[in-house]
Amino acid sequence: MFDRRLITHFDWPLLLLVVLTALIGIFNLYSATSSGSSLAFPVYLKQIYWLGGGILLAAIVSVIDYRHLQHLGFILYALTLLLLVAVLLVGKTSMGATRWLDLGVFNLQPSEIMKIVIIIALACYFARQDTLAAYSLSDLWLPFLLLGLPALLIMKQPDLGTALIVLFIGFTMILFAGIRKGTLAALAVLAAGGAGGGWFLLHDYQKQRIMTFLAPERDPLGSGYHIIQSKIAVGSGGFFGKGFMQGTQSQLSFLPERHTDFAFSVFAEEWGFCGSLLLLCLYLLIVIWGIYVARNAADLFGTFLAFGVSAMLFWHIVINLGMVIGLLPVVGVPLPLFSYGGTSMITTMLGAGLLLNVSMRRFTF
C-alpha cells in the first residue's frame, strides 16, 4: 500500500507555506501577549505546541489514503451530527453559548469537526454522482439537507460564525459541482428571502453586531469598540508599521481579543502595509495552492475534498480579515494559523493534512 512515490510526490511547498504562516503567527502572538498578564505558560508557547501537534496530525492524516474516507463519509457525518445534538442536550455552557462537550480530558467542539466532516460528506455525495453535468434543484435536496441540519444545530448554540462557515463551505462546493442557471437564479431569490427571514431568528447580540458593523460610531465604547479600535490599529500602522512590539494599540491593550480574532490587527499595526501585504499573499498562495491540488487530484472525490478544504480556508481568511479591517460585521471567526487557539489549529491542520493527502496521491490510480 505504502508507495515510495508518495514521498517523492509529497507536497513540500504547501507544507512550507502553512508552517511559515503559522510561525509568523506565533511571532505575532509573542508581541500581542507580551504586555498582558505574565502567565507561567505564555500563549505563544502554547501555540508552538499546538502547531507541533497540528503538524503531527497533518502527517498522520496525509499518510492514510484519503480514498478510505469515501466509504466512511456518511458515517462520520451521522456521528458528528449526533455530537451536535448532544451539545444542545448536555453541552457545556460558557459565556452564553453552548458549544462544547466536556470529555473530562478536554472540551470537544463538534461544530469545528463538522467543518471538516461536511467537506467529506459533500465530496462523497458529488463523487458518487460521477457527473460534471449541472444539477437542478431536485437533484440537490440531499446536499442541502446535509448542509442545513448541522447549520441549524450550530446556529442554535448559538454560534453564527461557525454556522456561516459551514454554510459557505457547502454552498461553495455545490456551486463548484455545478448548478443549472435557472436553478441558481431561483436559489438566489430563495437566499435573499431566507436572509430576510433569518434576521428574525438571530439573537439580539447577533443583530447588534450587524447593526454595529453598519454604524460602529453609534456605540464607540460598547459593541462598536472592537471595530473602531481594530481599524485604528490597522490604519495607524501606516506603510512600514510601528515596529515589532511597538504597536501602542495592542501593547497598551486598546485592541480587544488581540491574540485571538484580532491577531491580524496587531500584525498590521506593527508591520504596516508591507507586512499586511506579505501575509495576504501567503494566504492567497495557500488558497490557490489548494485549488491547484483539487485541479490535479487523481479522482473526483479528491477534487471535491481538496476544493472543500480550500473553500474552508478561504472563507475563514476572508471573513476574519474582512471583519478586522471593517469590511464585514464582527462574527467570531479565527484567522487560520494566526489566531491563538488549539481548536482552530487542529481544524486547519486536519484540512492541510487532507490537502497533502490528495496532493501526494495525484498520480495514484
Add this chain to the structure above:
Amino acid sequence: MALNTGWSGSPALKKRFIIASLAALTIFVLLFLRLWYLQIIQTDTYQALSEKNRTRYIPIAAPRGPIVDRDGHMLVDSRPAFRIAALRQEVEDPEKLLARLSELLDLDLATLQQRWAAGRRFPRYRPVPLADDVSRRALEQVMEHSFELPGILTEVRPVRFYPYGKSAAHLFGYLGEITEKELRTAPYQIYRGGDFVGKNGLEKAIEPYLNGIPGERRVEVDVKGKKLRILKTQEPIPGNRVTLTINRDLQLATEAAFGDQAGAAVALDVHTGEVLAMVSNPGYDPSLFARGITGKEWVELLQNHLDPLQNRALKGQYPPGSIFKIVTALAALENGQTTAHTKVNCQGQLTVGNRSFRCWKKGGHGITNLKKALKESCDVWFYEVSQQVGIDRIAAMARRLGLGAPTGLGLAGERKGLIPDQQWKQQKFNDRWYRGETLIASIGQGYILTTPLQLATMMATVANGGNVLRPHLVKRIEDMAGNVQLEPKPQIMQQAHLDQAQLDTLRQGLKAVVNEPHGTAWMSRIKELPFAGKTGTSQVVHQRTRRKQDVEIPYRLRDHALFTAYAPASNPEIAVAVVVEHGSHGSSAAAPIARIMFESYFKLPPPASIASEGE
C-alpha cells in the same frame, strides 16, 4: 477507481477551476484595496486617533492665590489635601467597592453613593471624586487595602487653609464645586466640571485673580487608564497674591470683643475708604468647606436661626435708631430754621395732633439744645425740628451721606437699605406721608433701614468733611513674581456738600456723646484718645408699650444696640459702626466694642477700668 478516470482533462472542470481561482483572487484584491485605504490613504487620521488613545492629559490643580492682611500677615493660604477618587472604567462592582470604602474610612455610604452617581457625567477615564481632604491615616488605609479597592486612586490637590480659623470667614467666603449652570456662563468658560470656584465673599468677587492656571501632565496610559509613563509636564501657575486693606489685629480684636453676641462691625479708613475690619457674628468655620462640607453640617448651618452664613455687615439691614439723628441734625442745620442754639424743652414726650411721641427718657431732658440733644440722645428735640425740615429734606440728606444705596464694596449680596420719603410712601402703600411718620423717621425708626457698612461709610463722610468714599477691601493684587495686577485707588462715590460750620457743630455734639458726663457713650470713652460717636437703639418690637426691665424681655424681642464713631475726634483716621443684635442699648452693648476697636487700632494699653465710674 476506473470510474473516476478520464474527467480531469475535462474543459468544463477546467473552467470551474479558473472561475474559482479568479473569484478568490478578486476577493483578495478587495482586501488589498481596503488595507491600502486604511494604511496608506487614511493612515494620518488613524495615527492621530491612536495617539489620542494612548495619551491622557491630567490636569494639575493650581494653588489659589494667598490672601494677606495690609501688613502681609497670611489670612488665607493653600495647603495640599488628599482626595480619594474612583476611576469608573476600572470599577467592576461599585456597590461592593463603596461599601468597603465606607467601612474602611468610616465615611457615610449614602454620601459616597451620591458622589459616585454624580460622576456619571464625566468621561470614563476621569476620576470621580468620592472623599475630599481625607486624613493621612485614611490615605494610608486606602493604600494598605488597595488590592481590595480596584479602581480607587488618591490625588493631591491644594485646598484653602485658614490660619485664624473662623476669623473673617464672611469676608473671604468659601469655595464650592462649580455647578453645571455656572459652567455654562461666560466667566467660567475656562473651568471644567469638578473645579472649585468662589461661591461668595472675596473668593467669588476676585475669582479670576485668585484662580491660578492649572498645569497639565501628559501621560501614556493603557486601555484601563493606568498611567505608564509621563511624557510631558506643564507646571501649574498659582493664583495671585491678594493684599487686603484689613488690619489683622483690629479684625481679631473686634471679633474677640463680640464674644457670643450676634451682630456686625465695620471699620473704615476715613481718608481712603479702606475696610480695616469687617466682622459678622456668629461666623462659621470656612475649613468645613475646604475639606468638603457634609450634608448634615450644611443643613445645620442653614437651619441655625442666627444665620451664621450671612455677612451682616453688608446684608443685615437695621433701623439705625438714634444714629440717624446725625442725618436729621445736618438736614435741620442746612434748612436754616434750626441752629446749634435752637432750644426745645423736653418733657419726656411730645404731642402732635392727637398722638403723643415719647422720649426714651421718661422724665425728659428739660431745656435742650443741639449739642445736648446729640449727647444725651434727646428724641423730643429732633421731633420738634424735624417738623420744620420735613421728611423729603431728611431723606435727601441721608442719600447725600450714602444711605439708601449700596456702598459699592464689590461683594455680592450687598443690601441697599431703605430711606423713605413722600414719593416712596405713595408708591409703596398708595398713601400720603403722615406728619407723625416724620417724627419717627427723625430718630431713625419706622421704615428706615441701614446696613452697618452704610453707617460706617456715613461716619467716615462726617469725619473726612463730606467725601462719600467707596469702601474697598483689596489693597493690591500681584502675581507670584511681584508684578502688580491691580491696585485700586481711593474712590469718591459722591460729595455730601456739607457746610463746614454746620459739620463742626454736629461733630462737637458727637464728641460730647463720648467725652462729656451724661453723654450716652461716656462709659466707653478713652482718656488718651478722645473720639466722637453716636449711640443708637433700634426697636425690634414696634409699639414700645412695655416698661419692663430688659433682662425679662425675651432675647428675640430685645432692641438692637448700635454705635458709630470716628477717632480721633479731631483729625479723624478711622470710622467704625457696630451693631449688636438684641443688645438692648447702644451705650452698653455696642459702644464698648467700638472702644476696643480703637484701642486695638491705635495700639493703646488695655483699658483702665472706666466702667466703675458709672454714668
